[in-house]
Amino acid sequence: MFESIDWGIVFALLGAALASIMAGVGSAIGVGKAGEAAAGVVTEDPSKFSKVLIMQLLPGTQGIYGLLIAFITLSQIGILGGSAEISFAKGLLYLAACLPIAIVGLLSAISQGKAAVSGIMMIAKKPDQMSKGMIFAAMVETYAILALLVSILAIFGIAGLNI
Amino acid sequence: MKVPMSRITIYGGKKDRKAVLEFLQRQQCVDICEPDAENEDLGFSNMNTSDFQSEFMREKTVGEKALAALDRYAPEEKGLLSSFAGRRALSAEEYYSYVDDIPEMMNIAERLCEAEEEIGEKRGRIVRRRSELDELSPWMKLDVSLSETGTKNSSCIIGMFPEELTEAQLTERYYSADAAPPVYIEIVNTLPRQTCVFALCSRTDAAACEGRLRELGFSRMKTSYDGVPSERAEQIKQEIAALEREISALEREIISYKGARSSLKFMVDYYAMRTEKYGVLSKLSQRNRVFVITGFVPSAEAAPLTAALEHKYNAAVEIEDAGEDAPVLLKNRYLTEPVEGIVKTFAMPSRGEIDPTSIMAFFYYILFGMMLSDAAYGLIMFLGCFIALKKFKNMEPDMKKSLRMFMYCGISTMFWGVMFGSYFGDIVPTVSRTFFNHEVTIPPLWFEPVKDPMKMLMFSFVIGIIHLFTGLGVKLYQCVKAKDWVAAFGDCIFWYMLIGGGILYLFRVDMFLSMAGLSSKLPAVWGTVAAVIAGIGALGILLFTAPKNKMGKRLAKGAYSLYGVTSWLSDILSYSRLLALGLATGVIATVFNKMGSMFGSGIVGAVIFAVVFLIGHTLNLGINALGAYVHTNRLQFVEFFGKFFEGGGKEFHPFAAHTKYYKFKEEI
Incomplete structure (x- = not known):
């Protein structure tokens, strides 16, 4: 019965799903941790709300990168309209292309969440040093961006392949 | 640009001390420093003002607590944008009438703090009574005393x-x-x-x-009490009710003082000012009838300040060269001034370093614009900042600078949005297709990054290389200015040759050409030239990084420095975030447009589209503007400043009135 299934599209969709799931889960964990710390700081000093909110948002970008890759994949493979005919090899390629942002997104968002928590602690004591705390957290994000880049380039590259 | 500084020493008679200090506090241009140690040998001594300072601090704290109590029970009505409004300037007349109010305000403030404490204490008693009531509740049917x-x-x-x-x-x-x-x-x-x-x-x-x-x-x-439980419960209930009545009376009393808010604010400012003044007073060297103030003043303001002090206050003023430990004040104009704050959050330039603000500003706007790169978002940012700046003339200077920075960033974002053809992502084709059945597109002025990401990646690297080379250029300038020729060659020129030659050589490599989508290969002679330049660079770095050491150590240090070429590679790759963040904005905007247009072209479709549009794009603009801000800062701090800027200067911190609620401009 499996012979009638077009496995290409299945794997391609699996890739898109993984990109948004794993990066999203990572961001959710990171933002959640940062949120706990932020709430602690705001109980002491409500006027720091806007500062800690910005710090809390920082680990959220990986989820967006995951969404971005998922969306580009969905539109490339024709799920969002158009023909959805993908060869088996291409489907696997899409899956592979989605993996960098899925895995790096998951782990870097969690690590960035930890850096953001420390940054929030720093804001509690020295609010004027906020931009440095932001930079520390942004350092982690570099690797998510590099992974995103590889995913993007790979997905656009696959579209042009003739297999 | 760093403002040139002079060292100022003011000698005056003790009878003019108060007037001179108040004059300096108003002028806000002298950074007063600790007195010279040699003054002590001349019989000068410092006044110990810590008792006064702590007394003023206490009074300020009472005022702050009173304001907090007032805010809790009678919150101030503030507009949503009130944080832009800035402090109000007081006229001399208002100032003196407020000063007259201070003894009365002190009483009110103390009464407010007392009332607040009483409320807290009464609330505590209510809690204790309630728990007693809970304890009693199972015994209500008992008609004898519990004891x-x-x-x-x-x-x-x-x-x-x-x-x-x-x-x-x-x-x-x-x-x-x-x-x-x-x-x-x-x-x-x-x-x-x-x-x-x-x-x-x-x-x-x-x-x-x-x-x-x-x-x-x-x-x-x-039990600790006597009596029938139900009677006792009744008694407790009455006590609670009485306490609650007392609390609401106290709350009403606090609210009745809300008219005093502005005077209380003044009191807080007044004591903040006096604390600052007495802090300076302790730095004065004094003897019998004279006092000496030493400090730093921007050279341009030295002359008028001297004239005023000598004529009005009978003081003698000495202006000298500032020397090495002068504090740093940044001064820039027009387009470059707003990013001063970004430099300050990194570090103040130290001696021998130039103020990087003006060079950085140019790149700051470009990088921010490329990361956000949507014409409509840029317009929103520009208009938002522009209107706020027009509406709140009295805005605090730092806030004004930030808003102006984002306004210019908005203009740059618009520019790149038009270049890359992004207006709320793809709103124009989406709306025209969904609602008018006829697709209209606005073609990009240059190219669409989503369609040609490789081109965008290459462009990002080009911007990155220009940015990094500019940073290296600043380093070269600083070395030449300091006549440090070894560093000029070893740390700058040879690096230019190595990296520049290496990049040129790439144009001979087939793999690179096919990746970059270039068809024309440079002639072979170019490759040779590039390789030779890079080779000379590498050799130079190897030999001239540490020329003063013995040969073995010299080569080892050179080789280590040469290893730094990997950091150049990662620095350049770091600019790929320009592509990633730029794409993120556009693609997420597209996602929201698509979500909105899924419900067709009817009335319901249009309403849903409007809702999705508003929420989605607000979210996208917020998150991506934050991302652009953070990552532009990162590129400036890590990649750009890493090439030449260490910082470590002391910020110029003039003696002034650092108040929270009011400004004092006039002579008072």
Whole structure:
């Protein structure tokens, strides 16, 4: 019965799903941790709300990168309209292309969440040093961006392949 | 640009001390430093003002607490945008009338703090009364006092069992032992896991009876009060009601002082100012009838300040060269001034370093714009900042600078949005296709990054290389200015040759050409030239990084420095975030547009589209503007500043009135 299934599209969709799931889960964990710390700081000093909110948002970008890759994949493979005919090899390629942002997104968002928590602690004591705390957290994000880049380039590259 | 500084020494008579200090505090242009140690040998001494300072601090704290109490019960009505409004300037007249109010305000502030404390204390008492009430609640049906012990011949025992029991069960268990004396047991109340019991027995049997009850798990009710529980409960309820009435009276009293808010604010500012003034007073060298102030002043303001001090206040002023430990004040103009704040959050330039603000500003706007790169978002940012700047003329300078920075970033974002053809992502084709059945597109002025990401990646790297080379250029300038020729060659020129030659050589490499989508290959002679340049660079770095060391160490240090080429590679790759963040904005905007347009072209479709559009794009703009800000800062701090800027200068911090609520400009 499996012979009638077009496995290409299945794997391609699996890739898109993984990109948004794993990066999203990572961001959710990171933002959640940062949120706990932020709430602690705001109980002491409500006027720091806007500062800690910005710090809390920082680990959220990986989820967006995951969404971005998922969306580009969905539109490339024709799920969002158009023909959805993908060869088996291409489907696997899409899956592979989605993996960098899925895995790096998951782990870097969690690590960035930890850096953001420390940054929030720093804001509690020295609010004027906020931009440095932001930079520390942004350092982690570099690797998510590099992974995103590889995913993007790979997905656009696959579209042009003739297999 | 760093403002040139001069060292100023002011000598004056003690009778003019107050006037001189107040004059300096108003002028806000002198950074007063600790006195010279040699003054002490000349018989000068410092005044110890810490007692005064702590007294002023205390008064300021009372005022702040009073304001906090007022804010809790009578919150100030503030507009949503009130944080832009800035401090109000006070006229001399207002100032003096407020000063006259201060003794009265001090009383009010103390009364407010007292009332606040009383409320807290009364709330605590209510809580304690409530828990007492909870304790009593199972005993409501008992119609004797809880501490009742019995009559002449009878003894009563009041207490509870830690389980749910009926009268029959209890009686049966009680008499199951042989020696149990006769007893009358009445159940007052049963709760899950608790049975409240009233037991009566003959006075002679009291001890034996209680002993038997204890064997069954009984414990006596311990109370600190006398009386029938229901009566006591009524009494407690009345006490709580009375306390609540007292609290609301106190709250009303606090609210009745809300007219004093502005005077209280003034009081806080007044004591902040006095604390600052007395802090400076302790830095003055004084002897008999004279005092000496030393500090730093921007050279341009030295002359007018000297004139004013000499004519108005009979002081003698000495202006000298600032020397090496002068504090740093940045001054820039027009487009470059707004990013001063970004430099300050990194570090102030130290001696021998130039102020990087003006060079950085140019790149700051470009990088920010490329990361956000949407014409509509840029327009929103520009208009938002522009309107806020126009509307709130009295805005604080730092806030003004930030808003101006984002305004210029908005313009740059618009520019790149038009270049890359992004207006709310793809709103124009989406709307025209969904609602008008006729697709209209606005073609990009240059190219669409989504369609040609490789081109965008290459462009990002080009921007990155220009940015990094500019940073290296600043380093070269600083080396030349300091006449440090070894560093100029070893750290700058040879690097230019190595990296520049290496990049040129790439244009001979087929793999790179196909990746970059270039068809024309440079002639072979170019490759040779590039390789030779890069080779000379590498050799230079190897030999001239540490030329003063012995040969072995010199080469080792050179080789280590040469290893730094990997950091150049990662620095350049870091600019790929320009592509990633730029794409993120556009693609997420597209996602929202698509979501909105899924519901067709009817009225319902249009309404849903509008809602999705508003929420989605607000979210996208917020998150991506934050991302652009953070990552532009990162590129400036890590990649750009890493090439030449260390910082470590001390910020110029003039003696002024650092107040929270009011500004004092006039002569007062």
